[in-house]
Amino acid sequence: MTVKYNNAKWQGKKVILGETELQKEQPVNLVIGFHGADSTPENMLVYGNKLQLKNSVMVYPEGPVDAGKGLWSWWKDGPRQKESVKEFLTYTSKIVDTAHHHFAEKFPGATLRTCLWGFSQGGAASLVYTLFQGSPPLHKVASICGFLPELPDDASYQSSPVNILGIFGANDDVVPSFLADHALDEMKAKGHQLTVRETRQGHEISPENLQELSDFFNQPA
Numbered sequence: 001m002t003v004k005y006n007n008a009k010w011q012g013k014k015v016i017l018g019e020t021e022l023q024k025e026q027p028v029n030l031v032i033g034f035h036g037a038d039s040t041p042e043n044m045l046v047y048g049n050k051l052q053l054k055n056s057v058m059v060y061p062e063g064p065v066d067a068g069k070g071l072w073s074w075w076k077d078g079p080r081q082k083e084s085v086k087e088f089l090t091y092t093s094k095i096v097d098t099a100h101h102h103f104a105e106k107f108p109g110a111t112l113r114t115c116l117w118g119f120s121q122g123g124a125a126s127l128v129y130t131l132f133q134g135s136p137p138l139h140k141v142a143s144i145c146g147f148l149p150e151l152p153d154d155a156s157y158q159s160s161p162v163n164i165l166g167i168f169g170a171n172d173d174v175v176p177s178f179l180a181d182h183a184l185d186e187m188k189a190k191g192h193q194l195t196v197r198e199t200r201q202g203h204e205i206s207p208e209n210l211q212e213l214s215d216f217f218n219q220p221a
Helices: 041-048 081-106 121-131 177-189 207-218
Strands: 004-010 013-019 028-034 056-061 065-068 071-073 112-119 138-144 163-169 193-199
Touching: 004 081, 013 041, 028 041, 028 081, 028 121, 041 056, 041 112, 056 081, 081 112, 081 121, 112 121, 112 207, 121 138, 121 177, 138 177, 138 207, 163 177, 163 207, 177 193, 193 207
Parallel strands: 028 056, 028 112, 112 138, 138 163, 163 193
Antiparallel strands: 004 013, 013 056, 065 071
16 A cells, blocks of 8 residues: 655644545545654654555644653643643644645545544543544544543533544553543443453554554445
8 A cells, every 4th residue: 555645734733644545436534643642743653654544644743732852742741631631622623624624625525534543642632532523523533542631621522423443451551451441431421432452462552453443444434
């Protein structure tokens, strides 16, 4: 599978864009990948480039929170986490809107289906945005070693159900399995459709994870 990549700047932040060979008469998956805390889009691209995605365009954005030394996060931990998560939601909503506008202009007439995935805090980001998503609706969401941070008190939950793949490791020493499992239980309680995989892995993205992600996003429905 050949993927063409280029860099862009949206909302004053770096994004890496990728495209597979597209059949625009069929639905096109717009797959947005969130890197972990204290990381970069390039780190996420290392894994994303190993996905075998069909009929997809990819977006790897840079987190809005400066973690120093050229690294970025999606929100700040600590006493202001709720406010920081709310700022993340506003930022990510603009990224999603910009992605739709960009690819709708580039591929007029194509049907874009928004998909999210992420690792660690990026997995958390994909879950949090799913809880409070606006428009356009989400098609599929995946989290590897994700969790839920403190959530804003004044944000409204989204009622539209989303198909979610959640993968976490029993030997994860960064995000304990009970936290990841609890996060996925919370998603199910909000009406989302869950496929849960508990593995023996640690805090990592494994080749098996990437194959499951590829199969998940490539399924026609």
